[in-house]
Amino acid sequence: MTVTAERSTPVLSHPNDRLRAARSGALLAVVGADTRVPLIDGTTRTYVNLDNAASAPALERVAARVNEVLPLYASVHRGAGYLSQVSTALYESSRQTIARFVGARQDDVAIITRNTTDALNLLAGCVPDGGLVLVLDLEHHANLLPWQRVAATVLPIQDTVAQTLAALTIELARVPYAMVATTGASNVTGEALPVEAVVRLAHDAGARVVVDGAQLVPHRGFSLAETGADYVAFSGHKTYAPFGAGALIGRRDWLDDAPAYLAGGGAVREVRPDRTLWTTVPARHEAGSPNVIGAIALAEACEALAALPAGALVAHEDALRTRLVEGLGAIDGVDVLHIWPDSVKPVGVVTFNVVGHDPGLVAAYLAAEHGIGVRDGRFCAHPLLARLGAPSGAVRASVGVGTESEAVERLICAVQAYITTGLTARYVVVDGCWAIADDPRPLIQVHGLLGLAAQAAACTSTSG
């Protein structure tokens, strides 16, 4: 019996899904878009999620797909039952969908991982012995520390994109590198070197290229075939599928030759007490029971993004980013961080500081007094923050397919209000983080979500 994973009708009517999202100004409908949160003044407001770069909310379509397949869920690969075969087919077809989404070539392989960090650590263990890796100092720690463990040169970025590419060229001519690890988009400023240019330089010098696609793939799309990159890694929870799966996609040979990432069941052909014969990829690096639901969710998100009209994703996020940069940049006392003056098409991540103010306090104010969720800190990119003159951190706003233009306006107004009116509550530092002193809002405890929802419903509502 062959069980296929094709489905006859989509979980959600895609045009309707888009229509509903369009009415609200979002590109695609996400779960929880109408959630209201309690403010410190006793009112509630619709939550503004401007922290998509950290973790993005699930697409409604992804949540519906997960609900649809949960009754079919059973053990994969070695189960004899009918549902095991259905689940296996769903898992394997999800792998193909994910690979297709990033333009995998015929011979490429997709390995389901936990996230980007997991994928890059996996690949680090596959660099042939003695292979050196070249990386720039703008990277997220996930694309820096795994290479430091192997053997990495960390090249300082230069004042412009052009100068940085020139420095890369010189370094690649100086030392024979096995690989260049480059970000597809910085999680701090949204900027990056043009991937095609990096690939050309690296390949000319005999090096491979891995693209950290954590911030690029969900917001721009990406193609291994078109860029010529050798590997790409990305995360489901940043791609509107927060169910614990990510992926590494790329060339098989190093992956097939390397020791299994995890030693365990599923990664082997034959085990004897004294010797193990390991299998080939992808199973070689997927020991243990795989995250079937996570892979299905990620594949669904990939399909939803791939089905968007050409250019819609870029246009939506570019408009939001442009308004953020202009709006925040126009406020006296706000400094928007940029790496280079000649960057091309950064993704929708905008990091700023209110000069002279602790970014943690600004972020706490935005949350408690305006219901806006942003991120503050050094964003797992300590070397870059130091280079950008923000060694103590900054505030980051990041958009996604579920972001409405009103969210961006609310942030700009709130930052302006912070500067003109200032804090209306008393804030203290607790365990290194800014928080409201004697916050009367319910703490989230074991059953805190219900408490929070009940409290939010009981509070006087304000518009918007």
Ligand SMILES: Cc1ncc(COP(=O)(O)O)c(C=O)c1O
């Ligand atoms: C550019 C970049 N790379 C890698 C990562 C790590 O992703 P994950 O936490 O999903 O492993 C992140 C997470 O923020 C990121 O922004």
